[in-house]
Amino acid sequence: xxxxxxxxxxxxxxxxxxxxxxxxxxxxxxxxxxxxxxxxxxxxxxxxxxxxxxxxxxxxxxxxxxxxxxxxxxxxxxxxxxxxxxxxxxxxxxxxxxxxxxxxxxxxxxxxxxxxxxxxxxxxxxxxxxxxxxxxxxxxxxxx
Ligand code: 5GP
Numbered sequence: 001x002x003x004x005x006x007x008x009x010x011x012x013x014x015x016x017x018x019x020x021x022x023x024x025x026x027x028x029x030x031x032x033x034x035x036x037x038x039x040x041x042x043x044x045x046x047x048x049x050x051x052x053x054x055x056x057x058x059x060x061x062x063x064x065x066x067x068x069x070x071x072x073x074x075x076x077x078x079x080x081x082x083x084x085x086x087x088x089x090x091x092x093x094x095x096x097x098x099x100x101x102x103x104x105x106x107x108x109x110x111x112x113x114x115x116x117x118x119x120x121x122x123x124x125x126x127x128x129x130x131x132x133x134x135x136x137x138x139x140x141x142x143x144x
Contacts, residue, residue, distance in 0.1 A: 001052065001055065001056060001092070002052070002100075004050050004051060004052050004056070004100070004101075005100060006050065008099055008100050008101045009099050009101075010044075010046050010099055010101035010103060011050065011101050013030070013032065013046070014030055014046060014048055014101075020032040020033070021033040021125070021128050021129055021132045022132070023043055023072070023132050023135050023136060023139075024068070024071070024072060024075075024135075024136070024139060026064075026068065027048075028047060028048055028049070028061065028064035028065065028068070029045055029046060029047055029048065029064060029065060029068040030045075030046045030048065031043050031044070031045050031046070031068065031072050032044050032046065033123075033128045033129075033131060033132050034105065035122055035123060035128070036116075036118075036119050036120050036121060036122055036123065037107075037116065037123050037128070037131075038105075038107055038115045038116045038117070038118060038120070039107050039108060039109065039113065039115060039116065040080060040108070040131055041076045041079060041080040041082070041107070041108040041131055041134070041135065042105065042106070042107045042108075043072060043076060043105075043106050043135065044103045044104070044105060044106075045065065045068050045069050045072055045103060045104040045106060046101065046102070046103045047061045047064070047065045047102055047103075049061045050101065051101070051102045052092075052100045052101070052102065053089075053090075053091040053092060053097060053100070053102050054089060054091050054102060055091050055092070057102050061102075065102075065104065066104075069087060069104050069106060071139070072106050072135070072139075073085040073087060073106050074138075074142060074144050075135050075138040075139045075142065076106055076107075076108045076135055076138070077108055078138040078142065078143055078144070079108075079131075079134040079135045079137065079138040080108040080134070081110075082108030082109055082110055083109065083110050083111055084108075084109040084110075084111075085106060085107065085108055085109060086105070086106075086107040086108075086109050086115075087104060087105065087106055087107075088104070088105045088107070089102075089103070089104045089105065096118065098119055
C-alpha cells in the first residue's frame with residue numbers, strides 16, 4: 001500500500017489550507033459537505049488523524065470517528081426528513097476511493113430516490129451552505 005500523502009485534499013482541508021463547508025468539528029473529527037453530493041445532505045466525516053483508509057488506520061480512532069458518524073447520521077436524517085441513512089467508506093482505488101485520507105460518507109436516503117453518481121457533478125456552493133445550516137440546526141436541537 002502506498003504511504004499516506006500529507007498533501008491530499010482532505011489533509012489540506014483539515015489544516016485549513018483550502019476551504020470547505022463545515023458542519024461539525026471536535027478534537028478527533030471534522031464533518032464537511034461533500035462538494036459532489038449523491039443526495040442532498042451528503043456529508044463526509046474525516047478523522048483528524050492521518051491514514052489513507054481503514055486499512056492502515058490506528059484502531060483507536062474508530063470509536064470517536066463512529067461516535068461522530070452516529071451523531072451526524074441522526075442529524076442528516078432529521079434535517080432532510082430521511083427514512084434511512086447510507087454510511088459508506090471506500091478503501092483504495094480498486095474499491096472506488098478517490099481521496100486518500102480516511103473518510104466516511106453519510107447520505108440521507110428516501111425510498112425510491114435514486115442516488116446521483118459518486119464524484120459526479122459539483123453542487124452549487126450556496127445550496128451546500130444552506131444544507132450545512134439545516135444539519136447544524138438539527139445538531140443543536142436533536143429529536144432522538
Ligand atoms: P471517495 O474517496 O470515498 O471515493 O470519495 C471522495 C469524496 O470526496 C467524493 O464523494 C467527492 O465528491 C468528494 N470530494 C472530492 N474533492 C472534494 C473537495 O475538494 N471538497 C469536498 N468537500 N469534497 C470533495
